[in-house]
Amino acid sequence: xxxxxxxxxxxxxxxxxxxxxxxxxxxxxGSGVTAAQSGLLFVLGQRDGVLIGEAGAALDLGPxxxxxxxxxxxxxxxxxRRADPDDGRAWRLWLTPxxxxxxxxxxxxxxxxxxxxxxxxxxxEIDVVARWLASLQSKFPKGEDE
Amino acid sequence: xxxxxxxxxxxxxxxxxxxxxxxxxxxxxGSGVTAAQSGLLFVLGQRDGVLIGEAGAALDLGPxxxxxxxxxxxxxxxxxRRADPDDGRAWRLWLTPxxxxxxxxxxxxxxxxxxxxxxxxxxxEIDVVARWLASLQSKFPKGEDE
DNA sequence: CATAGATATTTCGCATGCGAAATAAATTCG
DNA sequence: CGAATTTATTTCGCATGCGAAATATCTATG
Numbered sequence: 001x002x003x004x005x006x007x008x009x010x011x012x013x014x015x016x017x018x019x020x021x022x023x024x025x026x027x028x029x030g031s032g033v034t035a036a037q038s039g040l041l042f043v044l045g046q047r048d049g050v051l052i053g054e055a056g057a058a059l060d061l062g063p064x065x066x067x068x069x070x071x072x073x074x075x076x077x078x079x080x081r082r083a084d085p086d087d088g089r090a091w092r093l094w095l096t097p098x099x100x101x102x103x104x105x106x107x108x109x110x111x112x113x114x115x116x117x118x119x120x121x122x123x124x125e126i127d128v129v130a131r132w133l134a135s136l137q138s139k140f141p142k143g144e145d146e
Numbered sequence: 147x148x149x150x151x152x153x154x155x156x157x158x159x160x161x162x163x164x165x166x167x168x169x170x171x172x173x174x175x176g177s178g179v180t181a182a183q184s185g186l187l188f189v190l191g192q193r194d195g196v197l198i199g200e201a202g203a204a205l206d207l208g209p210x211x212x213x214x215x216x217x218x219x220x221x222x223x224x225x226x227r228r229a230d231p232d233d234g235r236a237w238r239l240w241l242t243p244x245x246x247x248x249x250x251x252x253x254x255x256x257x258x259x260x261x262x263x264x265x266x267x268x269x270x271e272i273d274v275v276a277r278w279l280a281s282l283q284s285k286f287p288k289g290e291d292e
Numbered sequence: 293c294a295t296a297g298a299t300a301t302t303t304c305g306c307a308t309g310c311g312a313a314a315t316a317a318a319t320t321c322g
Numbered sequence: 323c324g325a326a327t328t329t330a331t332t333t334c335g336c337a338t339g340c341g342a343a344a345t346a347t348c349t350a351t352g
Contacts, residue, residue, distance in 0.1 A: 009263050009272070010166070010256065011185070012279035015206045017163035020156070022340070023286035025307095029341090036308060039157070053330060060161045065309040067332055072307075089317045089330040110156065116285040117155050125274045126155070132267060132275045133158035139262040140169035168310070171337095175311090182338060199300060211339040213302055218337075235300040235347045 024113065031105060037073050038106040040066075041095070044079065045103050049092045051084070060142075078102055170259065177251060183219050184252040186212075187241070190225065191249050195238045197230070206288075224248055 024035040033041070036059075043050065043058045050058075056066030070093065073079045078099035084090035095103065118126050170181040179187070182205075189196060189204045196204075202212030216239065219225045224245035230236035241249065264272050 009276060009279070010259055012276060013159075013163055013166065014181075014185075016279040016282040017159055018206065018339080019282050019286040019288070020159065021308095022288065025340070034307065035160075039160075051330080060164065061308095062310065063331065064311075064333080068307085068309075071332090084330095087318075087330080089315095091331075113156060117282070119285065120281060121274075121278060125278070128267075128271045128274045129278045130155055130158060132271065133155070133162040135266060136162040136165050136263070139265065140165040142165070142168065164309080167338095171310070180337065197300080207338095208340065209301065210303085210341075214337085214339075217302090230300095233300080233348075235345095237301075 020113070024109070027109060027112075031102070032076060033078065033102045033106060036069060037076075037078065038102075038109075040069055040073060040093075041078065041099060041103040041106055044093055044095045044099065048095055051090050051092055052081075053090075055093055060137075073099075166259070170255070173255060173258075177248070178222060179224065179248045179252060182215060183222075183224065184248075184255075186215055186219060186239075187224065187245060187249040187252055190239055190241045190245065191253075194241055198227075198237050198239060201239055206283075219245070 021035055024038075028034065028038075039059050040055060043055050047054075047058075052066055052070055053063065055070075056063060059066065059069075061069065070079065070081065074081055076098075077096055080094045080096055081091045082094060084092050121129070167181055170184075174180065174184075185205050186201060189201050193200075193204075198212055198216055199209065201216075202209060205212065205215075207215070216225065216227065220227055222244075223242055226240045226242055227237045228240060230238050267275070
């Protein structure tokens with residue numbers, strides 16, 4: 001009920017995300033792979049050869065967002081774009097050897113981040129947090145729905 | 147302990163923040179004030195005439211980040227930069243009448259966001275969430291500290 | 293007082309991601 | 323079949339925010 005605390009929630013979410021991004025960027029500085037790029041590596045690690053649009057959906061990115069990410073990662077030789085044989089509009093994404101190596105590194109880095117994220121909180125509390133974060137996706141939908 | 151769930155935590159945080167930003171951007175589309183800019187408006191609403199660096203600290207932004215934000219908002223006539231009379235290096239920020247009006251609107255918008263953010267969760271659960279979000283600031287510090 | 297260091301801010305280049313519009317290929321419908 | 327529509331992706335301009343380096347001013351120290 002306290003408006004001060006509620007105001008803080010918006011702010012805390014913003015800062016928390018930025019702090020995490022900044023920290024990951026500092027950790028991986030020089031590895032040539034950013035946090036956002038790791039996301040796509042993880043997607044391809046599970047579903048290599050996915051459509052660009054599907055990868056974007058998996059990362060909750062719009063067409064423009066995923067397109068740029070793919071561009072930069074293809075330029076960095078982490079992934080490769082290949083035309084879909086059955087659909088002239090579509091392109092599928094494949095990990096390069098360098099991408100596979102970067103994914104392995106990213107997985108290791110994730111372990112450290114995971115440990116910190118849950119440190120000091122019980123499993124029940126982490127469940128509450130995860131449920132709250134997930135609830136924002138329906139509370140603040142992409143489409144219209146005001 | 148489930149690595150799948152922990153992996154989701156990083157992802158959920160990222161997506162949640164982006165969803166919220168995107169939703170606010172859509173809501174305020176045309177108002178000329180973005181979410182980040184609202185943040186600075188709130189700071190000035192409480193401490194008009196603050197130093198640029200102090201405002202940046204309040205928003206957890208580095209020098210470059212706050213400088214750009216100030217630039218855009220000054221160009222949009224929401225705030226005004228005035229030299230500090232006692233320190234030739236420093237500049238203080240002041241709300242313009244337009245900025246004050248935008249702040250009032252932002253406050254109203256915040257009420258809607260607050261309602262959604264806490265909807266479906268008990269006060270105890272929201273406290274857990276707030277504590278978790280705040281904990282990231284010490285877990286992922288700005289400075290060095292590995 | 294002069295000079296070395298600290299402090300406030302800006303500038304640059306970059307990655308991220310959005311909305312809107314463009315392009316191109318596939319699909320549907322008359 | 324051919325036109326209209328849908329779908330996949332790119333492109334453009336923009337806001338955000340970072341790290342690193344540059345500028346300008348202030349403060350201490352000798």
